[in-house]
Amino acid sequence: MAEKTVYILLTDTGTWFSKMIKLYTRFPYNHVSIALDEELNDIYSFGRKVYNNPFSAGFVKERMDQGVFFHRKETRCVLYKLTVNEEQYTRLLKIIYQFESFSANYRYNLMGIFAIAMNMKLERDNAFTCSQFVATVLKKSGLHLMKKCPELIRPDDFVDIPILELIYEGKLHEYPAFEQETNTYRVSNVVGV
Numbered sequence: 001m002a003e004k005t006v007y008i009l010l011t012d013t014g015t016w017f018s019k020m021i022k023l024y025t026r027f028p029y030n031h032v033s034i035a036l037d038e039e040l041n042d043i044y045s046f047g048r049k050v051y052n053n054p055f056s057a058g059f060v061k062e063r064m065d066q067g068v069f070f071h072r073k074e075t076r077c078v079l080y081k082l083t084v085n086e087e088q089y090t091r092l093l094k095i096i097y098q099f100e101s102f103s104a105n106y107r108y109n110l111m112g113i114f115a116i117a118m119n120m121k122l123e124r125d126n127a128f129t130c131s132q133f134v135a136t137v138l139k140k141s142g143l144h145l146m147k148k149c150p151e152l153i154r155p156d157d158f159v160d161i162p163i164l165e166l167i168y169e170g171k172l173h174e175y176p177a178f179e180q181e182t183n184t185y186r187v188s189n190v191v192g193v
Contacts, residue, residue, distance in 0.1 A: 004089035007035035008080040008134065008158050009043060011172060013072040017054040024117055027156035029078060033062055034134045036093070038081075039177045040064060044096050046108050046133045057108030059099050059133070064173070075172040080164035084143060092141040099133075112151065121151045131155050 010029035012018060021030040033045035043062040050056045051071050062069060069075055084092070099106065105126050112129045115122035128136065135150035135157075145161045146153060158164065168175055 002086045003083050004086055005038070006082050006084060006089070006092060007038065007040070008082060008164060009033045009035055009040070009077060010155055010158060011069075011075055011077045013068050013075045015054065015068065015072065021113070025154060025156055027154070028076070029155055032130050032134050032155040032158055034096070034137060036096070040175065044099070045130045046106070046128045047130055055110075057110075059103040059106040059128075061100065069172060073173050076170065077168070077172040077175070078159070078166065079168040079175070080158070081167050082143075082164055084141070088141045088143055092137060095137050095140050116152060116154060119152065121149055123151050131157065134158070
């Protein structure tokens, strides 16, 4: 069976909301996304739908040329590579595209952040934190990488997954596959390729 690759992107945008989360976690990165390509063209998570309003949040397709990542040029990140089999990858795609197709039905699980802080499992219909979303997508794809349930997963839990391979750490806009001048991506410039 052919191998495929997905990417786990941890970020710190430096917004006041992310600073509040960081105060609690004491972890350098407080947001997690899943990317389907090394160039970071297809990045998915739960977060802000509108750059200047953290409370207008839900399922998002994040982009480097708009939204938080565009406005926060100093965003720091760590990018991991995860190798999966073709069946897991196909399931993962279907799950993400289902979220995308019904994105208006999903909202950000703000209460879930407080529940995680108190180590309480809070499952809400169609509401996810960023880490809960990524953990749920991985689990439903057949990738059981963490012992905790998705409702208790924090962004920092992803760095403890031994099969993740670190491929980049630094400023997001300095990621080698992203050319700032043209806002285009080139896979040949990625570290390790």
